[in-house]
Amino acid sequence: MLKVVTFMKQGVLVVRLEGEFDVCGANEFRTLVDEALETTGTKYILLNMQGITFIDSSGLGVILGRYKQITQLGGKILVVHLEPQVQRIFELAGLMKIFEIHESEDQALEQL
Numbered sequence: 001m002l003k004v005v006t007f008m009k010q011g012v013l014v015v016r017l018e019g020e021f022d023v024c025g026a027n028e029f030r031t032l033v034d035e036a037l038e039t040t041g042t043k044y045i046l047l048n049m050q051g052i053t054f055i056d057s058s059g060l061g062v063i064l065g066r067y068k069q070i071t072q073l074g075g076k077i078l079v080v081h082l083e084p085q086v087q088r089i090f091e092l093a094g095l096m097k098i099f100e101i102h103e104s105e106d107q108a109l110e111q112l
Contacts, residue, residue, distance in 0.1 A: 003051070004029055006036045010109050012044040012078075013037065018051025021059030030062050037066075043075025046108050050081035060093050067098065076100065078108040 002025025003018040013036050019025065033045070045066060067077050079099045082090060090096050102108035 001025070002028060004032050006032055008040055008042070009046075009105075010112075011042060012046050012109060012112065013040060013042050014046045014048065014105065016048040016051070019053065021052050021055040023056070023058040026058040026062040029059075030065070033066055037069070043070060043073045044112060045070060045075075045077045046105060047077060047079045048081055048105060049079060049083065049086055052083060052086050055086050055089055060089070060095065063095075076112075078102055078111065080105055080108050 001019050002021055004025075005016040007014050013033070015029075015033060015036075017029070021029070037045075047063070063077075070077055077099055079090075080102045081104070082101060087096070087101075090099070100108070100111065102111065
């Protein structure tokens, strides 16, 4: 079960995730994030992965889909609080090369 919380902070869509990011959670993530992007018009997403215990290919795929959307607009996705097991999956998938990884939300927001 994935818990998704979205809110705006300093013009950035902050997405806090908790639980297992699998095929069920991927659909909820896509819906909530796409609606928030449409409503706010922001080009920046801050993904807080602190509570993610598991992520599979559907979770990675939906994050990559948002990445393509955002970069076409000239924006970027920042990722914070990667758990070691999730960071390993990000590394294997090559995502560490395309996302900016930060320790905290505040540190990430300072980079924009």
